[in-house]
Amino acid sequence: VTFDYLHATAFQGTALARTVEGTTENIKHLTRADLASYIDTHFKAPRMVLAAAGGISHKELVDAARQHFSGVxxxxxxxxxxxxxxxxxxxxxxRARDDALPVAHIALxxxxxxxxxxxxxxxxxxxxxxxxxxxxxGGGKHLSSRLAALAVEHKLCHSFQTFNTSYSDTGLFGFHFVADPLSIDDMMFCAQGEWMRLCTSTTESEVKRAKNHLRNAMVAQLDGPIEQLLDYNRIRSGMYWIRF
Known part of the structure; x- marks a missing residue:
């Protein structure tokens, strides 16, 4: 819900402001003709990607494509x-305020x-x-993340995570945290301080550690054929990400 609100206000008046699931009213009024029209408009060969991973040869993939998609x-x-x-x-x-809830969900x-x-x-x-x-x-305040160590030491939040959501021509870069109502200002201050620190005093060792962490995370996502297929269908392959 928090990220639905975030998109609704960040991209207000555009398609990205709408929820992925759609409204209940739209779903109830969806007809077979609507689905057929969408498929006829968007399911075109130039907009399709056929990928395969595992025990399949190139010829087998081409033959399957000819059999099933030659009419597209x-x-x-x-x-x-x-x-x-x-x-x-x-x-x-x-802001959607509900004082009955024990914690606040904040996204910036x-x-x-x-x-x-x-x-x-x-x-x-x-x-x-x-x-x-x-x-x-585990680990208490002895964590590699400076913000995580502050969160533990001063009990700033229950959890926080960063995100970088990308679309074709825009995106959202930020963080989301869950905190007690009386800790919101302190957590917001520390989180914004970390953003400023990225611009002024990030060390070379922190950058190196972050690169290694990101490399490991990207490779770990490709541990099976399903994950490899998803990677093949991305706009850029995972190898691009590893070459930094």
Whole structure:
């Protein structure tokens, strides 16, 4: 819900402001004709990627593609490619207050780069420096993340995590935390302080550790054929991410 609110206010008036699931009213009024129209408009050969991983040869994949997808059209109606308008970012805030809840869920973000922007990798490294935290973590305040150590020492929050969500031409770079109502200001102050520290006093050893952490995380995601297929279908392959 928190991230639905975040998108609703950050990309207000655009397609990204809508929830992925859609509204109950729209779902109830969805018809077979709507689905057929969507498939006919968007399921075109230039917009499809066929990937395979595991025990399959190139010839077998080509034969399967010819058998199942040879009838897919290469052209759009009236030769018009659907134009997707750019989703603009709007600096704003939204608050849904409910004093009956024991904790507060806070998300703060700035506009991030799209998938194709090289800065995407840089922001992932920055997030690795800030790290993440949960009360269930062991180690007490002896954690590599400076913000996590502060959270433990001063009981700032129950948990926090960073995120870098990218779309085709824009994105959201920020952090989300869960805290007691009386600790919100202190946690926000420390989290924003970590952002400023990224700009002024991050050490070379922190950057190196963050790069190693990110490399390990990216490789760990490719531990099976399903994960490899998802990687093949991304705009950029995982190898691009590892070469930094």
């Amino acid at each position: 059209s290469f052209t759009y109606k009236e030769d018009a490619v659907p134009i997707l308008p750019r989703c603009r970012f709007t600096g704003s805030e939204i 973000a700035v506009e991030g780069p799209g998938w194709a922007d090289p800065d995407n990798v840089v922001l992932h490294v920055a997030n690795a420096i800030i790290g993440r935290y949960d009360r269930t973590f």
